[in-house]
Amino acid sequence: MTLSLAFSPCPNDTFVFHALAHGLVPGTPDFAITYADVDVTNTAAERGGYDLVKVSYAALPWLLDRYDLLPCGGALGRGCGPLLLTRGDTVDLTAATVAVPGDRTTAYLLMRLWAGRRQPARIEVVPFHEIMPGVADGRFDAGLVIHEARFTYPRHGLTAVVDLGQWWEQDTGLPIPLGAILARRGVVDPAEAASWVRESVRQAWADPAASRTYVLAHAQELEPAVVDQHIALYVNAFTAGLGDEGYAAAEALLGRAAAAGLTPPVGPLR
Structure with missing residues (x-):
């Protein structure tokens, strides 16, 4: 078998x-x-x-x-959550196009829970490896990243607006x-x-x-x-x-x- x-x-x-x-x-x-x-x-x-x-x-x-x-x-785990990245320090989600690695990913669900009524204007599902370059070159206003991107995003000149894992842990006390x-x-x-x-x-x-x-x-x-x-x-x-x-x-x-x-x-x- x-x-x-x-x-x-x-x-x-x-x-x-x-x-x-x-x-x-x-x-x-x-x-x-x-x-x-x-x-x-x-x-x-x-x-x-x-x-x-x-x-x-x-x-x-x-x-x-x-x-x-x-x-x-x-x-x-702890300290391993998704990050919402932009080219600057802030983003108006309600007017933003946000690249996400999947519409049924935990990262996207965490972002929706965190955002509450301030949901992004547009979501684009793109392969994970295209998210940071796409934010850096202006194709997307923000990008939701996972995994090793938390170690490498500064190389793309990007800023973390929120660490969704940190938000989740502080709110729930859970991994x-x-x-x-x-x-x-x-x-x-x-x-x-x-x-x-x-x-x-x-x-x-x-x-x-x-x-x-x-x-x-x-x-x-x-x-x-x-x-x-x-x-x-x-x-x-x-x-x-x-x-x-x-x-x-x-x-x-x-x-x-x-x-x-x-x-x-x-x-x-x-």
């Missing part, structure tokens, strides 16, 4: 899934790997496109009818639930899949050098120092297991979003 597995080419995902993708976790099936930005995986998962897939927590209300949330392998791992119901046993992912995470931490070539090959020309920062920030205790705090963070995000009419309601996540 071959299962389809999709995750991003970002360093945290390739680090976490190196062992699983390379047949180093005992007792697993073969995997057909797809590397794609989260906006692509969010959309494909809505069609049941992958057996195991990394998606945004914000997309779960449209996916939990066909997928089970795994308690490990995802991206949650930011960014990316989740899902297993397709009826195809993959979630408990078994969770054991595979936990073992892949364990091997990643036990021998970080083993995945180095693989991670750098997919790192979109990031220098090694930025790759190391990225992994250190996004691969943490919540990657090994959500725990009570991780589940509380995800339920708080989706509960607030449903209460604001931004997403359909969901039930308990475990």
Whole structure:
């Protein structure tokens, strides 16, 4: 049996899934790997496109009818939230065109919750790597960025108007639930899949050098120092297991979003 597995080419995902993708976790099936930005995986998962897939927590209300949330392998944390960037110090959102990495990403949902009634005039969904150059050259008034952009945005001459992760943490006291791992119901046993992912995470931490070539090959020309920062920030205790705090963070995000009419309601996540 071959299962389809999709995750991003970002360093945290390739680090976490190196062992699983390379047949180093005992007792697993073969995997057909797809590397794609989260906006692509969010959309494909809505069609049941992958057996195991990394998606945004914000997309779960449209996916939990066909997928089970795994308690490990995802991206949650503190100090790792999305940033809203501009070329200056301020932006009038109500008159702005804002580039976002996906309309069902956690980043976009956090921005909508933060903005309240001051929603952007226009939203453009563009590939993640085009956002900062697009803001810098004036195609967009502001850009919503994730991942390694928090380390590299000053190189583009950009300013962070708000750190949405910091806002979320101050408002809720909870970590930011960014990316989740899902297993397709009826195809993959979630408990078994969770054991595979936990073992892949364990091997990643036990021998970080083993995945180095693989991670750098997919790192979109990031220098090694930025790759190391990225992994250190996004691969943490919540990657090994959500725990009570991780589940509380995800339920708080989706509960607030449903209460604001931004997403359909969901039930308990475990």
